[in-house]
Amino acid sequence: xxxxxxxxxxxxxxxxxxxxxxxxxxxxxxxxxxxxxxxxxxxxxxxxxxxxxxxxxxxxxxxxxxxxxxxxxxxxxxxxxxxxxxxxxxxxxxxxxxxxxxxxxxxxxxxxxxxxxxxxxxxxxxxxxxxxxxxxxxxxxxxxxxxxxxxxxxxxxxxxxxxxxxxxxxxxxxxxxxxxxxxxxxxxxxxxxxxxxxxxxxxxxxxxxxxxxxxxxxxxxxxxxxxxxxxxxxxxxxxxxxxxxxxxxxx
Amino acid sequence: xxxxxxxxxxxxxxxxxxxxxxxxxxxxxxxxxxxxxxxxxxxxxxxxxxxxxxxxxxxxxxxxxxxxxxxxxxxxxxxxxxxxxxxxxxxxxxxxxxxxxxxxxxxxxxxxxxxxxxxxxxxxxxxxxxxxxxxxxxxxxxxxxxxxxxxxxxxxxxxxxxxxxxxxxxxxxxxxxxxxxxxxxxxxxxxxxxxxxxxxxxxxxxxxxxxxxxxxxxxxxxxxxxxxxxxxxxxxxxxxxxxxxxxxxxxxxxxxxxxxxxxxxxx
Numbered sequence: 001x002x003x004x005x006x007x008x009x010x011x012x013x014x015x016x017x018x019x020x021x022x023x024x025x026x027x028x029x030x031x032x033x034x035x036x037x038x039x040x041x042x043x044x045x046x047x048x049x050x051x052x053x054x055x056x057x058x059x060x061x062x063x064x065x066x067x068x069x070x071x072x073x074x075x076x077x078x079x080x081x082x083x084x085x086x087x088x089x090x091x092x093x094x095x096x097x098x099x100x101x102x103x104x105x106x107x108x109x110x111x112x113x114x115x116x117x118x119x120x121x122x123x124x125x126x127x128x129x130x131x132x133x134x135x136x137x138x139x140x141x142x143x144x145x146x147x148x149x150x151x152x153x154x155x156x157x158x159x160x161x162x163x164x165x166x167x168x169x170x171x172x173x174x175x176x177x178x179x180x181x182x183x184x185x186x187x188x189x190x191x192x193x194x195x196x197x198x199x200x201x202x203x204x205x206x207x208x209x210x211x212x213x214x215x216x217x218x219x220x221x222x223x224x225x226x227x228x229x230x231x232x233x234x235x236x237x238x239x240x241x242x243x244x245x246x247x248x249x250x251x
Numbered sequence: 252x253x254x255x256x257x258x259x260x261x262x263x264x265x266x267x268x269x270x271x272x273x274x275x276x277x278x279x280x281x282x283x284x285x286x287x288x289x290x291x292x293x294x295x296x297x298x299x300x301x302x303x304x305x306x307x308x309x310x311x312x313x314x315x316x317x318x319x320x321x322x323x324x325x326x327x328x329x330x331x332x333x334x335x336x337x338x339x340x341x342x343x344x345x346x347x348x349x350x351x352x353x354x355x356x357x358x359x360x361x362x363x364x365x366x367x368x369x370x371x372x373x374x375x376x377x378x379x380x381x382x383x384x385x386x387x388x389x390x391x392x393x394x395x396x397x398x399x400x401x402x403x404x405x406x407x408x409x410x411x412x413x414x415x416x417x418x419x420x421x422x423x424x425x426x427x428x429x430x431x432x433x434x435x436x437x438x439x440x441x442x443x444x445x446x447x448x449x450x451x452x453x454x455x456x457x458x459x460x461x462x463x464x465x466x467x468x469x470x471x472x473x474x475x476x477x478x479x480x481x482x483x484x485x486x487x488x489x490x491x492x493x494x495x496x497x498x499x500x501x502x503x504x505x506x507x508x509x510x511x512x513x514x515x516x517x518x
Contacts, residue, residue, distance in 0.1 A: 082419040102420040
């Protein structure tokens with residue numbers, strides 16, 4: 001295994017998952033290399049969240065294997081940052097308390113690191129606010145900061161901006177890209193938003209409706225920062241929407 | 252914005268306090284006037300009850316115990332039984348909340364026992380235990396179940412997402428327990444404790460009435476009813492209400508402080 005491609009961080013090999021008779025994922029295979037921003041786009045209910053949970057080691061595949069940096073995904077031994085789809089801040093902790101959480105659990109508490117990532121996501125000045133006191137967009141930033149605080153090998157993001165309004169979502173795309181450019185963290189993001197995928201991704205994997213199968217992996221060869229109104233951007237959008245349309249008639 | 256809100260809250264609180272003071276004063280006034288009109292030894296006026304309170308406070312009762320002796324005896328008994336209920340009910344609630352099978356297996360004990368009024372155990376407690384312990388046991392029985400059941404409910408309500416957050420960071424069971432489950436269940440647990448404290452306070456009076464010890468607010472009431480001295484009995488009753496109210500208020504302040512991360516502290 002080792003030495004074949006040392007820059008592969010995530011190696012998903014023929015992963016299938018079913019709950020009883022319900023097949024959620026079939027033979028999902030892809031690799032994500034170091035510093036890559038990889039986006040999985042697919043319709044609702046295609047098993048995207050399940051796939052991320054398998055990669056994070058929160059669930060086990062029915063068959064197939066996942067290797068993170070050559071190791072099976074055990075969160076005890078791997079350093080993974082995960083941004084959940086739903087609100088996931090601890091309501092009883094302040095912003096800085098939340099950001100400190102992962103470091104605390106790993107026994108690495110470093111106030112400098114906490115400060116650094118809070119600054120990175122633009123929450124300086126809000127360290128002592130409780131989640132209920134800040135906006136949805138700020139809660140997302142705090143969740144991203146918390147995931148980044150542990151200096152993860154891999155950043156997993158599950159529809160991180162799904163519950164934000166369009167404008168905030170757009171701002172978050174730009175900021176997430178800026179963060180990625182700075183830290184170069186290997187990132188795997190799942191979304192159903194095609195524009196989000198094209199704007200952020202180095203490569204986009206299109207997943208079919210349940211059971212989820214990787215239909216196509218498309219490298220996005222566009223200059224950064226990307227212009228959502230450019231002709232090529234719209235061409236990519238048409239292409240991916242076309243691929244999805246075959247799955248969900250009526251888009 | 253926050254300052255304005257707290258200003259609004261404090262001015263509202265002042266208004267509420269004022270209304271309550273006026274109402275209580277009016278009630279005492281009506282009581283005073285009615286008692287003066289009825290003019291019966293079995294219906295002491297408010298001022299007579301205040302006089303009796305001062306007398307028991309300064310001089311003591313017929314056996315020489317002062318009001319403070321009675322009050323402290325009752326409070327100490329309640330707090331010891333309540334403390335016992337907290338240190339048993341909370342960990343057991345955590346355990347049963349996390350391991351449903353333990354609760355299910357012991358359901359046929361917990362559920363019937365919790366419907367036995369603690370007072371029903373009194374004769375047994377007095378037969379089996381001595382001194383302090385008999386009261387502590389009754390209070391424990393009264394306070395234990397609200398704490399246990401509320402903690403179980405709180406633990407079960409813990410968000411799976413928050414547990415997953417901890418798991419992804421590699422948290423072990425212990426960290427998940429103390430950093431996620433316990434703080435998440437805290438609002439319910441504290442509400443259970445507050446209810447338990449109230450139940451305990453109600454039980455203590457009944458226990459003291461039957462207990463035979465010369466001190467305790469419950470005993471003070473029966474002592475003077477037997478002498479047909481309603482004024483002192485009423486003084487005891489008023490003090491029971493007042494102390495119960497103050498304990499509840501104090502507990503709510505603790506709750507407010509511990510749960511300041513909640514948008515609204517639901518009391």
